[in-house]
Amino acid sequence: MNQCLxxxxxxxxxxxxxxxxxxxxxxxxxxxxxRYISYFLLSLFLLFFVIGYHKACLGVLPFMLILGxxxxxxxxxxxxxxxxxxxxxxxxxxxxxxxxxxxxxxIPIDLVRAMRxxxxxxxxxxxxxxxxxFFPLVRGEIKNCRLAVKTRATKKYTSPNILYRAYLIPFITxxxxxxxxxxxxxxxxxxxxxxxxxxxxxxxxxxxxxxLIYLFFLIEGVVVVLYGHGSFN
Amino acid sequence: MGKSTKKNNKFKYTxxxxxxxxxxxxxxxxxxxxxxxxxxxxxxxxxxxxxVTCVQxxxxxxxxxxxxxxxxxxxxxxxxxxLIMISMHPIMAIIFVGPALILEFLNYTFFSGYKxxxxxxxxxxxxxxxxxxxxxxxxxxxxxxxxxxINNWPAIVIICGVIVLSYLASFLGVKIVDEITRVKxxxxxx
Numbered sequence: 001m002n003q004c005l006x007x008x009x010x011x012x013x014x015x016x017x018x019x020x021x022x023x024x025x026x027x028x029x030x031x032x033x034x035r036y037i038s039y040f041l042l043s044l045f046l047l048f049f050v051i052g053y054h055k056a057c058l059g060v061l062p063f064m065l066i067l068g069x070x071x072x073x074x075x076x077x078x079x080x081x082x083x084x085x086x087x088x089x090x091x092x093x094x095x096x097x098x099x100x101x102x103x104x105x106x107i108p109i110d111l112v113r114a115m116r117x118x119x120x121x122x123x124x125x126x127x128x129x130x131x132x133x134f135f136p137l138v139r140g141e142i143k144n145c146r147l148a149v150k151t152r153a154t155k156k157y158t159s160p161n162i163l164y165r166a167y168l169i170p171f172i173t174x175x176x177x178x179x180x181x182x183x184x185x186x187x188x189x190x191x192x193x194x195x196x197x198x199x200x201x202x203x204x205x206x207x208x209x210x211x212l213i214y215l216f217f218l219i220e221g222v223v224v225v226l227y228g229h230g231s232f233n
Numbered sequence: 234m235g236k237s238t239k240k241n242n243k244f245k246y247t248x249x250x251x252x253x254x255x256x257x258x259x260x261x262x263x264x265x266x267x268x269x270x271x272x273x274x275x276x277x278x279x280x281x282x283x284x285v286t287c288v289q290x291x292x293x294x295x296x297x298x299x300x301x302x303x304x305x306x307x308x309x310x311x312x313x314x315x316l317i318m319i320s321m322h323p324i325m326a327i328i329f330v331g332p333a334l335i336l337e338f339l340n341y342t343f344f345s346g347y348k349x350x351x352x353x354x355x356x357x358x359x360x361x362x363x364x365x366x367x368x369x370x371x372x373x374x375x376x377x378x379x380x381x382x383i384n385n386w387p388a389i390v391i392i393c394g395v396i397v398l399s400y401l402a403s404f405l406g407v408k409i410v411d412e413i414t415r416v417k418x419x420x421x422x423x
Binding site: 067070071089093123126127130131134135138168169172173175176178179180182183186187191192193 | 248259260270300409
């Protein structure tokens with residue numbers, strides 16, 4: 001994930017991932033109760049903002065606005081009476097964007113260490129490490145391709161032949177090259193998919209604060225879901 | 234090298250393979266990001282989500298599978314995509330992983346892997362049309378009104394579009410991989 005979105009003092013990485021999944025599930029359960037879902041998501045957003053995830057919150061905000069409006073506007077223009085149904089679909093997508101916040105704040109190496117501590121599959125660890133580094137990598141590659149097109153002073157940028165030759169082929173070649181470089185660098189640092197014993201010298205510590213934050217979010221979610229479903233029925 | 238070792242190597246994924254498969258599935262996911270914008274149209278146009286994602290997904294899937302050339306690569310990639318789609322709707326994950334499982338089985342029985350161009354194009358290109366069929370069946374099973382949308386004329390256009398675009402994207406993916414490997418070979422000769 002992008003380094004500038006990482007939290008100052010992130011909570012225990014596995015707790016953060018579990019929180020993301022839980023928020024998403026609670027969001028889906030509450031999607032039909034318009035009032036409760038809005039309270040729930042707003043309170044979560046503000047809480048994350050306060051406990052040090054402000055960069056991730058601000059990073060997610062444009063996506064929230066764009067996706068929220070993209071869902072609301074077409075349906076509102078079509079039938080303004082069915083506002084409840086419109087809000088349900090937008091609530092689902094908004095809960096997805098809020099659930100991403102704790103995961104965005106994770107430091108990738110801490111996640112890898114925590115996963116190794118739990119003796120999870122090495123393939124899964126490798127895949128999750130790539131997920132965390134993928135978006136900055138791709139953004140960089142797209143920038144490089146654009147720069148290359150500009151430096152060659154290509155004017156017909158929209159022509160399919162130019163897009164194919166100057167943009168698509170370099171992009172794919174670079175992606176394949178990146179995958180080769182990543183696998184080489186991972187292997188030279190002693191990572192292998194075979195069942196070899198490895199030693200971990202540094203573990204992410206599970207503090208009292210992490211546990212407190214995790215339980216607080218969990219209890220809040222359960223309470224709101226119970227209230228929300230009570231009112232919905 | 235014994236026969237059993239050769240067979241094991243055919244199925245054994247290296248670090249390079251895992252990295253390439255995860256990178257390409259993420260690229261497919263990232264470029265399929267336009268899909269949520271079409272969700273408001275789902276209730277009026279049958280298969281619109283498949284139409285807007287088939288090109289990107291098939292393109293990146295083909296590149297990874299044709300490079301890796303190992304069985305079950307399609308299943309792994311569609312499972313990664315399905316994992317993300319569970320968050321939107323569990324049925325969306327099923328309609329992606331189900332066809333991939335059947336196609337892998339068919340591929341293994343008829344082509345025994347992705348060594349040939351035709352095998353890759355035929356298998357990966359069939360993923361989205363098969364997924365569309367699964368989608369229709371899922372709608373029928375859960376008694377959703379959207380299943381009747383298939384009777385409308387735009388549905389026929391969309392289904393044809395999905396089939397054509399899927400195979401076109403697969404063909405383009407294979408072509409690009411061939412081009413890249415040709416350039417690599419030329420460089421090593423020099």
